[in-house]
Amino acid sequence: MAGKSLNKKNLAALGAEVLAELLMDAVKGDAARQRRVRMALSPEQSPKEAAADIRKRLAQIRRAKSWISARAQRTLAKELNGLIDVILNRVASEDVGLGFDLLWSLLQLAPDIHARTDDSNGTIGGVMDAAMDAIRTLAPGLDRDAEPLADQVFEALQDNGYGEFDGVIPALSEALGDQGLTALRVRAETAMDAPVTLDDTEYFGILMSAERRLEMAKDRHDRTLRMILSDIADAQGDVDAWLSQYSAQQLTYHTIAPDAARRLLKAGRPEEALRIMETCIASEGGKDRAFDTPEVDSAHFACLEALGEEDNLRSATWTRFETRLCAETLRRYLSRLPDFDDDEALLNARTHVRTHPDLLQGLIFCVSWPDAGLAADLILSRHAELDGNTYELLTPTSELLKAEHPVAATLVWRSMITFALQNNRAKRYRHAVRHLASCAQADMAITDCGVFQSHEAFVNDLRRTHPRKHAFWDKVDH
Incomplete structure (x- = not known):
């Protein structure tokens, strides 16, 4: 005989006494679940009684010595977040000082917990951040x-x-x-x-x-x-006290100067803020800035804007766009141009992207803007430069292209397929099979491949070049 579905409505119909018996059976021998049930009963307790239960649990965690596995870590984090919620919304609602003391004790568990688990994913760190946020909430009422x-x-x-x-x-x-x-x-x-x-x-x-x-x-x-x-x-x-913690040399560092400038701007001292940023940019000018430092440019722009230096701001934003192909910066540049000048500027920007030496940087711009037509132009003219290993970028690029530019999208998929097979990346074969299926679907919308191989010719070449990649072909032929 088929039973009723296990859902909230049917359970509620059983009545409180039956549910209580079932719950007692369910938590028998499971300390973690028993603690959750006891905490659920805490609204019936006074803040001091609830705090006593929380202190007892924190002491148990502090005394524990065993290694905490990834699964146990998630369970512990969930429990600790639950305790923070109880402290904040039940205990501290009646006794702020007591709630603060409990949160402080929870934070003091961090060294012991970290010593017993691998927190490379930041799970335990996230719990401690939540506890500090709760302290921030309580602080105005703390006496x-x-x-x-x-x-x-x-x-x-x-x-x-x-x-x-x-x-x-x-x-x-x-x-x-x-x-x-x-x-x-x-x-x-x-x-x-x-x-x-x-x-x-x-x-x-x-x-x-x-x-x-x-x-x-x-x-x-x-x-x-x-x-x-x-x-x-x-x-x-006290911005001057903040600045005094750093030497003049340190205030030129790209990791410090933007923070200094923002504080000076907030204090109504934009001229000093601009001097710091100009010194920072000049000191970085002779270095190879292989990595982007958007916080430097952002702080520089904020200084120029605060001082009303419109021409310098436009020049600075265009320079960042030229260098980094930053879509957000181009939008900012265009928004500050007089009416009708932005159309010509956008054409110039697209031309610059086409000729930029870094194809992948150009595609990042196209995806961020987004500009499918420009992305297609780049790929059709510079397809030999595609790096099939950059799947994090090429996947959204293919999604941008597939509806209106199937030939360009196909070239992107082919680059990822070819890379996976040539480099024996077996873990990527299932993705390569999916990309090949996308190529086949796109082929139905292509009337002229131009100078590029047809889909049939591409597949035949793959079979001749990689006949022994059975892990791939078995999935294709399945």
């Missing part, structure tokens, strides 16, 4: 003496090896207030002047000289303190 709270924050940041307390000063700035932030700054400045000890070098092991270990410990120590002082300066809106 703590400012100086002891500052001491608590300072001590936490001295042993922040996994970054679990990153962002704690911005999160608690309102609770710290000027008194707490000032106390925190005094502690950091005092510590900056203090010498490191041999105890501070234990982190670096024993495979280097004591002198080198002291040097590295001092650098690590000072970096932490500079971060504290920078966060305090931001919290107090």
Whole structure:
């Protein structure tokens, strides 16, 4: 006899007593599920009773020593996120201080948990970020003496090896207030002047000289303190204090200058911001900027815009487009042109893309814009330059082309198929088979292949060149 479907409506019809019995049977012997059920019952508890259960669970996690597998890690992360929700929405809704203490205790679990699992995917780090976000939410209602709270924050940041307390000063700035932030700054400045000890070098092991270990410990120590002082300066809106943490040379670095410029702009000092960015760009000018630094250009544009330097802004945006073929920057450039000038500028931009030495960069632009016609022109004229290994770009390119430019789309698919077979990339064969099927479908819409092989000729060449790639052909012929 067929039973009823297992759904919420049918379960509800069983009644509370039957469901309670079923639930007790379901969680028997499963500690994790039992904890979830107990937490679900916590609305009936006082905040102190709920907090006691949470503290008990946090203590169990702290005492555990076994390795946490990937599966167990996901389960633990889900449980911890659930605890954060209970702390924030149940405990702290009645007792902010108690909720804060529990979140702080949860953050302090990070070193022990990280030591027992591989968090390369950032799952546990994400939990700690969520706990810090919850602290940020509670901070306006937190009633703590400012100086002891500052001491608590300072001590936490001295042993922040996994970054679990990153962002704690911005999160608690309102609770710290000027008194707490000032106390925190005094502690950091005092510590900056203090010498490191041999105890501070234990982190670096024993495979280097004591002198080198002291040097590295001092650098690590000072970096932490500079971060504290920078966060305090931001919290107090003191841009000069923030700038004072860096030397004139450091303020030319592309990793620091944009942050400095943004702070100066916020403080209403655009001329200084522009000088910093111009110095940064000049210092980078003689270097091979193989990688893009959009944050530098973005901060530079913001400075020029704040100062109303329209001609220089247009020139700077066009230069970035010419160099990087950045679609977003071209839109910004065109939006600042007088009426009717943008059409001619767009034609010039398309011509520049066609002749750009990096075909793949040109295709990135076409996909980002998007411009299927330009992408087709590039591929038809420069198909020999296609790199079939760049499937992350070629796949969306083929999707852009297939509706209106089947010949160009076919050339893209062929490049990926050929690469996979020539380089024996067996894991890509199933994708190559799919690409070959796409070629066959596109062939039905092609009336003239021009100088390119027909689909039939391409497949015949593949069979002659790669007759032994049975893992591929078996899938094709299936």
